[in-house]
Amino acid sequence: MISADIKRLITRQATPYNAEPPAPELTSQWLTPTRSLYVRSHGKIPRIDEKSFRLNISGLVERPVTFSLPELQERFPATSTLATMVCAGNRRNEFALGGRKAPGVPWDVGAIGTCDWQGVSLAQVLKHCGVQAGTKHIWFEGLDAVEGHGDPFPFGASIPLEKAMQEQPGEETLLAWGMNGDPLLPEHGFPLRNVVPGYIGARSVKWLAKIVVSDKPSPNFFVQDVYKVVYDDKPESTANATPIMEFILNSAITEIRRFDNNLRIRGFALAQGSLGNAIERVEISTDRGKNWLPARIITAPGKNTWSLWSATIPAEGVKTVTVRAFDRAGNSQPESQKFNIKGYQLNSWHTLPVAGAGQGA
Template identity: 40%
Template sequence: MWHKREMVVHESDPYNAEPPRNRLLAPLTDADSFYVRNHGPVPELSPDTWSVAVTGLVSEPVTLSLGQLQARFAQHTVLATMQCAGNRRSGFLPVRDIPGEDPWGPGATSTARWTGVRLGDVLRAAGVHDAARHVEFAAPEVSQLADPPQPYGGSVPLGKALADEVLLAWGMNGAPLPPVHGGPVRVVVPGYVGARSVKWVRRITVRADPSENYFQATAYRVLAPEEDPDAAGPGDGISLGPVALNCDILSPEPDERVGTGPVLVRGYAHAGDDRRVARVDVSGDGGRTWCRADLDAAPSPWAWQHWRATVELAGPGPHTLLARAWDSTGACQPESAAALWNPKGYVNNSWARVPVNPAAAAD
């Protein structure tokens, strides 16, 4: 098993797991608790023999070893949250089933301190052509989800690829990047869904158009509710990029016994891309009244923010705790998961809901 600590394992092959809620209460997520999303087996790659090829619409195609990356380019560290596009998918299941997809809870998001070189520095050294608009990443991880099976890949717009926060990372929280998290080297694209932070990257291709890889052209796209995901083709639906505004409750746990009266509620919020969390509201009475949460300062422009609020639970339960976030554009999370349901279960950013039972607290 890849993780030393207890994880909520959704699949063993390929390995996909998230931490329990309480593991996300710290500003930084340790590697053993960081969520894992894989589409195929974890490849065995040696840092000594790993290399990445930079090709496509560049003046000087180049292949770089890990040692050459570290010697030629300045090292940078970015503290950033990574969030799976399927985070909180389990909240869709009461609306309608989503066959074939892992029922991720709120733990498919984690935050780490990533160390590497700026992808933009590497691309500028290679000489990006004027016709370039997108940057594609390819991994050796062969996935059976594609038909026919193919290595995992995806792309981001050139403007994002050149941004200072985007890294080719070999370090995680001050240690070498573990293989299950993409070591020896992965792409880290802060503010975008985790699907675009390609692990074990072996090829970077500068292109005029988005990647034609299955996981860019067909998967990781939001389909209309009536569409059949098995019949979806390249270009159908909305391609996922920047993370949507989201938050969830980490404590108390669902169905936890709590006392009547004041109850401390804690959680995380994350705005994604270049937006910021501006406010979090919490309710203990089903949304009839709200109180404003105390919001921690963001540890970086690309990281989540933790929050806490004390709500009054009056009378016998059960009760449902609610939380909703607002971002720096003035947007608020949508109330209902039913309004967001889609056949692949992506981007559930509806209000957080956690049932608790104060009536049993005196036992």
Template identity: 40%
Template sequence: MNLSERKKHLIVHGEAPYNAEPALDRLRAAFRTDADDFYVRSHGNLPEIDGGSYRLAIRGSVSTPLDLSIADLKARFDIVTVTAVMQCAGNRRYDMQAVAPVSGDPWAPGAIGNADWTGVRLADVLSAAGIDENADLHVAFECHDIVEGEDYPYGASIGLSKAMAPETLLAFAMNGKPLEPEHGFPLRAVVPGFAGVRSPKWLASITVQDQPSANPMQADDYKLFPPDVTEETADPAKGHTIETMPLNAAICEPSPGAKLKVGHNTVRGYAVAGDRNVVRVDVSCDGGRSWSQAQLEAEAKSPFAWTFWSIELDLNPGEHELVARAWDEAGQTQPSQPDDTWNYKGYLMASWHRVRVTAD
């Protein structure tokens, strides 16, 4: 069974490369997102890799280059599990289109998921390779997939401090099961708190070097620009490289255009804040003129996981604009309008999430 058939319940934005997200009620159904309901973001082909013969190469500014199988990783290093959100930098891009056209897939708020990732700490592997932890270095990933329409493999990099952070993994399992092919089998990076672009799948090699990766996916793409910059005028060297993801919240239920009953209705969604805590979610049924505070559901020992929220709203007959906004432990909240952060690539959409419904 091919990927499209296995994922026929997802909302597909592209067949080749395959890109798809779940319906939001399915996304909100479980704190840990099942692999079948997890969004898929691909930049090229889905590589076929034999797990038995697989090897990961560690090269560059290390004293002991390594070539490791999955069995080597499991035997030589502590196996750990981190609960963390994975989120595309273009999550909620669709909402920016109301301001002006943007490039890229029109993701709703479903280009996100939360899972238990199991693997080994990247820090432990780098230490075994003899890295200088005090140096100003970068850790570059190169992968087995080839970027669509290009002749180079996917690649990205992170700074050494994040690579050595205890939450950053080389993961071979998701929710207690081996990675599915579309999620990176046999091995992927998991860099909690960062955009999914920094958690490459199908790892081929890791190179420790004194500069960020020169791969076009790192050097030219996933850059944040101000609103006056266009695709024609964008200079990648002047763009902000997207790493940490912003505070965000989304309404998962009810869906846009839903017909609800008059009276009490349950509104549910998620909120994320990178490595910070979500401390409050406000919900409005009148477009943001008045607010009520939602109940939060979080795991104290999972700082990189999302927070679920829910609230009962008493709806009068007629149309309602439901709105959600989150607050983090620094007292920061979201911008009210997509105009405030619009950029031509539609990255980091994080304004109040709005859903129009009718009660009768």
């Protein structure tokens, strides 16, 4: 059963439920309304009784603890973080344009959104538990049950300790119960999830019930086998690949509208999720990359949050529009990109045809 407001999304996969908003809806405002945020699930969406819910923290800690939600809310000061959430598979369906379809949820450009998350600081919770020497990774585990790979098991993730201990505004990982000022919807992890600014969505675990402090990355299937960039299906290639952590520099066109003799073009750009990074500039091309024009960045840059941009150009003769972005860390998007068999981190220039331009226009 999907929440009423969420049903408006475009379903990309019915079971498990995966859905994204229509692209123009994505960038009609800077902050993504809850009804417009993509839903990524790996199993059935669990319905959890808040009263019986517990978060357990164990592993290399001085004091293992179990918190009910009110206990967590009482014990630590509430905080609020703006962060872009993006699936590592966003834009996956474009791999098919290169002649090879990637398996997995066939995302268009909409598996991304920017929300205001409410919760407590993971770093402060970990300090409370007393992280032991030798700790290198923090594991997260949900209350969902993923099927199709043997016995059902929960989705899981882990992040390096160094990231988990960040406390700067905009860089801090949250244990979050709220989204845009409301409790989380079931589709977004009610009653609790973690939110890791700057990291791919898969590192933010919904229906979060277990945190393990460890000297190793999580052994969870989704860390060890799934969210990795690999170029062949040899088991050792996957075993040797590093799990994806930071999201990649990206940009996409969400809307091309004709007005009088002009085209109005809108979209988003997201800097690589590195500490202190931000979008530097966005450019568009109408000749598939021979010449570039600056787009207008219409929102002030933030940490680990997208920038919206727009451009207005004469429509005459324009059959396609291409976008590319640059970030302050010196990254730029490639013209094209080698196929990876799981279809992750597609960030080559994004090109859309202009509707009605016609073959001979």
